[in-house]
Amino acid sequence: MKRVVTLTLASLLLMPAIVRGAPTSAPDRRLSPGDVSALPSFVQRVEPAIVGLRVRNAESAASSARLGSRRFGSAVIFDARGYALTVSYLLLDAIEVEARGRDGRAVPAQVVGFDLDTGLGVVKLEGAGPWPVATLGDSRAIATGARTGTVGVDEDNDLVQVTGTVNAVKRFSAYWEYMLDRAIIVAPASPQWGGSAVVNDRGELIGIASLRLGEAPHVNLAIPIEKFVPVKDELIESGRIASRPPRPWLGLYTVSMPAGLFVSELSPVGPASRAGFRQGDRILKINGVAIASQEEFYEQLWSRRAGDLIELSVQRDNQVRTISVPSVDRHRLFQVR
Known part of the structure; x- marks a missing residue:
């Protein structure tokens, strides 16, 4: 990997000669263009x-x-x-x-x-270390407008880096029973987003790029590093966050529309696929609590624990019916080999 050597020529020229008879002019020590990296310094630090x-x-x-x-x-x-x-x-x-x-x-x-x-x-x-490591930053301090770099590689192992800014920091929910209370949205989007580093202007890791969102020009969603740092040792040792109560998972995919929250799909390995739901069912209540959005649905669902029986009231063909689903711990379906 190419290294960048920076010479502060101005300070050298202003420094008084400390040896009598020293040359009055410094030798020409210009850098070759080939020795200067075109990458921003904060990208170089994480590369x-x-x-x-x-x-x-x-x-x-x-x-x-x-x-x-x-x-x-x-x-x-x-x-x-x-x-x-x-x-x-x-x-x-x-x-x-x-x-x-x-x-x-x-x-x-x-x-x-x-x-x-x-x-x-x-x-x-696998293999002998020590391996070069990224510096973990503090994503809690990131704010809209902050400069970022999204750094990853393509399938040819070429570096792909995009300099951008934080577009927003906000809650994000998705159809597959997923929600972050605080997600970092960066723009412009990287064409290689899955697993790429998102760094601040000091080259510190503040997030992991996970998704590409919206229509062109797209943005990337980054999972804040604050979600990882407190639990990294437990994740290495246990393979999961065992100290956190497991969330109930149904495998019930949903979409929010102006008229409410609707069933869009069922996971083939989730308990909801065997419970009697149909695509297009409108979800009215969960465990007796009325909900109108995906976020409200997840908040009520995750107030319970994996293994609990979850009751949902749905509207289908102008009739309301109650469907009970025995929830599961999703980590048991995707165990580390």
């Missing part, structure tokens, strides 16, 4: 810690039907022992993982753990 992940996933798995059985994304090394952070959907039902560093070296990697509540996953690179 050594970026790896590409090529993942082979079980072809028969439910996640492969949606995401494919051959997946590619980026990861960021955060521990010199070779632990790297990425997005969990890249690793679901993984059979084989190969990591390629910035030096072009490819090594096997093992899935260490998931946090499906936030959408993060950790892998361990």
Whole structure:
């Protein structure tokens, strides 16, 4: 990797000669253009810690039907022992993982753990360390307008970096029973978003790019690093956040519309697929509490624990019916191999 050497010529010219008879003019020591990196300094700081992940996933798995059985994304090394952070959907039902560093070296990697509540996953690179690591920043201080860099690699292991700004910091919910109380939205979007590092203007890791949102010009959603730092050691040791009560999961995919919240799809491995729901059912209540949005639905659902019986009132063909669903712990469906 090319290094940048910075000479403060002005200070050298102003420094008084301390040796009698020293030359009155400094020698010409101009840098060759080939020795100067075109990358912003905050990108240079995180680049050594970026790896590409090529993942082979079980072809028969439910996640492969949606995401494919051959997946590619980026990861960021955060521990010199070779632990790297990425997005969990890249690793679901993984059979084989190969990591390629910035030096072009490819090594096997093992899935260490998931946090499906936030959408993060950790892998361990095999081989002798110490590995170059990213500096973990403080995403809690990030605000709209702050400068960012989104840094990852493509399938040819070429660096892909986009300089941008924080477009918004807000709550985000999605159809697959997923919600972040605080997500970082950055623009413009990177074409290689899955698992890319999002850094601040000091090159510190403040988030992991997870999604591309909206119509062109797109934006990226980044999972704040604040969701990871307090639990990283537990995730490495246990493979999940065992100290956090497991959320109930139904596999009930929903879409918010002006008329309310509707069932859009059912996960083939979720208990809701066997409970009698139909696409187009309008969800009116959960456990007796009226809801009108996806966010309200998740708040009520997650006020219970995995294994609890969840009752939903739905409207279908102008009739209201109650459907009971035994919830499950989703982490049991996607255990670390």
